[in-house]
Amino acid sequence: MLGVLVTLLQALVFTTAAAAPAIADDSSAAERNVAEARGVVTQFAGMLKPLLQSEIQAVGPVNAIHVCAEKAPELAQTLREETGWHIRRVSLQPRNPGARPDVWETEQLRQFAAERRAGAAPSELNTYLLGADTFRYMQAQITDGLCLLCHGDSLDPAIEHALQQRYPEDKATGYKLGDVRGAISLSKRVAPVDNDAVGSP
Numbered sequence: 001m002l003g004v005l006v007t008l009l010q011a012l013v014f015t016t017a018a019a020a021p022a023i024a025d026d027s028s029a030a031e032r033n034v035a036e037a038r039g040v041v042t043q044f045a046g047m048l049k050p051l052l053q054s055e056i057q058a059v060g061p062v063n064a065i066h067v068c069a070e071k072a073p074e075l076a077q078t079l080r081e082e083t084g085w086h087i088r089r090v091s092l093q094p095r096n097p098g099a100r101p102d103v104w105e106t107e108q109l110r111q112f113a114a115e116r117r118a119g120a121a122p123s124e125l126n127t128y129l130l131g132a133d134t135f136r137y138m139q140a141q142i143t144d145g146l147c148l149l150c151h152g153d154s155l156d157p158a159i160e161h162a163l164q165q166r167y168p169e170d171k172a173t174g175y176k177l178g179d180v181r182g183a184i185s186l187s188k189r190v191a192p193v194d195n196d197a198v199g200s201p
């Protein structure tokens with residue numbers, strides 16, 4: 001009976017691992033962090049998009065710009081306090097100059113764009129890095145029809161004007177449906193690996 005249970009449990013564990021092939025070969029610490037990061041991304045995107053949608057419906061896209069400009073960083077800050085994850089949005093063509101990617105992020109964004117062109121699904125476009133004392137995670141953000149109102153190639157003149165006023169260095173237009181617009185980039189401090197501590201009482 002116990003044997004059957006163990007086999008069942010093992011089957012469960014392996015099924016779960018098989019569902020996430022990107023992390024199957026990594027340590028359980030990495031798996032835990034990836035799972036946590038995915039949860040935070042889901043929360044962040046899951047709150048931001050409906051907010052943007054309802055604001056556009058209520059007051060139009062020009063007046064919804066503040067959701068992206070102010071609500072997004074506010075939400076990121078709230079989630080940081082709740083979860084310990086630092087959250088930012090980055091893009092190879094940033095609207096906000098503060099969204100310029102660093103070296104690692106640039107590399108991942110280029111990779112996401114290449115994979116997307118080769119037909120990868122949005123859910124596959126994520127990656128992680130376990131550094132000496134930092135864990136990083138990125139999830140690509142893909143444009144849908146809503147995004148193109150403010151990031152597409154033929155903007156309503158009122159939106160174009162409002163964006164130019166606020167973001168004179170705006171590079172975040174000209175996107176097509178399904179393009180990689182950017183990514184949500186997460187990082188968290190993790191305990192540094194201390195080899196001396198291994199085996200001590």
Ligand code: HEC
Pocket residue numbers: 049052061062064065068069070089090091093094095096097099141142143144146147148149150151172181182183
């Ligand atoms: C109402 C206009 C509007 C819509 C609709 C919109 N955005 Fe944005 N987006 C902005 C503005 C404004 C910023 C700059 C925010 C800031 O100041 O940080 C921005 C910034 C971003 C950034 C951060 C990087 C950068 O370029 O500064 C990402 C990623 C992004 N948007 C993705 C999306 C996606 C994906 C959608 C569709 C789900 C979307 N946006 C819909 C206006 C919009």
